[in-house]
Structure formats: structure tokens, C-alpha cells
Amino acid sequence: xxxxxxxxxxxxxxxxxxxxxxxxxxxxxxxxxxxxxxxxxxxxxxxxxxxxxxxxxxxxxxxxxxxxxxxxxxxxxxxxxxxxxxxxxxxxxxxxxxxxxxxxxxxxxxxxxxxxxxxxxxxxxxxxxxxxxxxxxxxxxxxxxxxxxxxxxxxxxxxxxxxxxxxxxxxxxxxxxxxxxxxxxxxxxxxxxxxxxxxxxxxxxxxxxxxxxxxxxxxxxxxxxxxxxxxxxxxxxxxxxxxxxxxxxxxxxxxxxxxxxxxxxxxxxxxxxxxxxxxxxxxxxxxxxxxxxxxxxxxxxxxxxxxxxxxxxxxxxxxxxxxxxxxxxxxxxxxxxxxxxxxxxxxxxxxxxxxx
Numbered sequence: 001x002x003x004x005x006x007x008x009x010x011x012x013x014x015x016x017x018x019x020x021x022x023x024x025x026x027x028x029x030x031x032x033x034x035x036x037x038x039x040x041x042x043x044x045x046x047x048x049x050x051x052x053x054x055x056x057x058x059x060x061x062x063x064x065x066x067x068x069x070x071x072x073x074x075x076x077x078x079x080x081x082x083x084x085x086x087x088x089x090x091x092x093x094x095x096x097x098x099x100x101x102x103x104x105x106x107x108x109x110x111x112x113x114x115x116x117x118x119x120x121x122x123x124x125x126x127x128x129x130x131x132x133x134x135x136x137x138x139x140x141x142x143x144x145x146x147x148x149x150x151x152x153x154x155x156x157x158x159x160x161x162x163x164x165x166x167x168x169x170x171x172x173x174x175x176x177x178x179x180x181x182x183x184x185x186x187x188x189x190x191x192x193x194x195x196x197x198x199x200x201x202x203x204x205x206x207x208x209x210x211x212x213x214x215x216x217x218x219x220x221x222x223x224x225x226x227x228x229x230x231x232x233x234x235x236x237x238x239x240x241x242x243x244x245x246x247x248x249x250x251x252x253x254x255x256x257x258x259x260x261x262x263x264x265x266x267x268x269x270x271x272x273x274x275x276x277x278x279x280x281x282x283x284x285x286x287x288x289x290x291x292x293x294x295x296x297x298x299x300x301x302x303x304x305x306x307x308x309x310x311x312x313x314x315x316x317x318x319x320x321x322x323x324x325x326x327x328x329x330x331x332x333x334x335x336x337x338x339x340x341x342x343x344x345x346x347x348x349x350x351x352x353x354x355x356x
Contacts, residue, residue, distance in 0.1 A: 010060075015059075017049075028043075029078075036071030037071065044079045061073045093209055094205050095205035097204040097205045107242075109217060114243070116246070117248055119228065122228075127326050128316065131322075133331075137181050139347055141220040143182070143221055143223065145223050162192070173210075175216065176188065234266060238267075246275060248274060251281045277305040278314060282301075285317060
């Protein structure tokens, strides 16, 4: 007859990782010896240790089967508690930018960087940015979209993504994907109603991180949705990074065009080529009667483009479905219809123009 002492004697000879044996480390629980059946539990301290004990379990079973009188061996592995979670790397956004020598530089893996700006807020620049990014992606381009409006990030809502990006080492940021576009925004790091209250250097540091520390991969084009106006973000972007060009969005309204001209003047002084102008909210078609109205005027942006000698990329109507789609996180350019085709034409004009 096999005895309990015989079994423990065998298990005392089975070594464990880190030294000692199953018996000396008090890892044996619920040992039963019934005729030729031996059963017991190996209790490890953690699930990680239990995985390390897998070869030990096999060695114990083999040794016991060699013991005279043992016909069957049943061993179960268990663990005290859950695996201790490693401390998450601390990823901090904002702070003073690092010094840079030698002027604007290219970003590895990105062929073209296009800044999308406006002289004033409320002209639909972010809507144009998200839909243009989707339209370019639908035409086979590898597209990134950076929401550089640090104070008022809107791309998380418009692109329908709100997960915090991973950072495996506390430095590299893994961007999110939506509708075929690689997306990054300071909004991913914040609660939706949380304000960013930073002075200029913090903004500059954040912008640098959102471009240089993000694992963008290989992109044909990175679209940068700028904040409105002509401030620190625009200046830092143009001075630190080699921009392929810019697109200026405006409504045809005279007041909007006054500010759009300031944006154009800014890009000229920063030596950033203007690839074209977009007239947003150009017309309004009544969904009930089909009447076309020009709520903000019409044709002012096209006239300005002709005046200064830059391409006019197209008109985009004021459209409630575009607004609803953006609020729902599914840009209108992802579907079919007149507005999706309008953005597809805009994308084709950029592609045909070489985006350079």
C-alpha cells in the first residue's frame, strides 16, 4: 500500500523555481492517497508563479507514477490571488518644448504634412478636416489626423473615438484608428468637459509631443487641424516642422474673409505654401422645398483665391446631415450621397495637385 508519507517523500525531491521543493515551500494542499490513486493540489503564490510551476507539476506526476503501488495521479494547479499589475508608465502631456537646431525638420515616416487653418472659429474647419481625412483614406491614401486645437479639441467626438491611447514606455504614444484614419488628439487624454488651462510653453510642449512621440507609422499625409487664429500653435508648428502646405477654410461672409486673409498672410510670412482655399457653408438647400439660399453670402472665397493666385478647392454647402454625422462620430464622408461626393472631389483635387 502507498502511504501519505511515501508520496510526501517523493514530492520532497521535486525542485521548484527559485529553490526548495514542493514540500519545503508548503505548496501541497488536499493530499489524498486512496489505494492506487494519488491526488493533490499545488498552490502557487500568484498566477505568474503557477505558470512557472508547470514543469514542476509534470515532474511530480512522473515521479509519483514511478512509485510502486501508484496507479493514477491527479494534480491540480491553483494560485493564491491575481497577478500583480505592473505600474502603468506615466505619460505626461505638456511642458516646455525641447530645443531644436537647424530649422524645420521632417517627421520620420510621414511624406506630407498639411495644416488646415482658418482666421476665425466657427467656419467648420474641424468638420472639413475630419471629412477630408476620411475622403483621402477612401481613395487609398494612408492618412493621419492630428487635432492641434489644444484648448478646444473636437476630433474625438467627430471621429467617434474616445479611448485613452496606450503608451507602453511612458514616451511613445500609440494613436487610435477610426474610419481608416490614424487619429491623435489632446482630447483623448482629457475628460470631455475638462478644460486645458496652459500658458504658451505648455502648449508648445504638448504640440511637440503629439507629433514627435506618436507612433504614426508610414503615412502619405498627416492633416493637422489647427486652432483658429494666428497664435503660438501655428507659429511653433511652422518653425519646428517641415510643412508641405496649408489649406484655409472660410465661410463667404465678409467678416470671416477678413480673418481668413490674416491666416493667409500668416502662412505667407511663415513660408508655408497655401495649397488652396475652401468655401464652407457656401449655400443652403431647403430640405422641404429645395430652395437655394446664400445665408453667408456666396463666392467670396473663390474670388479671394483668384485674387491672390492660389487654387480654389471647392464649395461645401451648409448641411444638417453633415452636422449630425459629425456629432455622432461618423463623418459624412464615410457614406454615400451629395456631401460625401463633395468631399471626395475635394480629396481628388488635392491628389491631382500632388498635395505639394
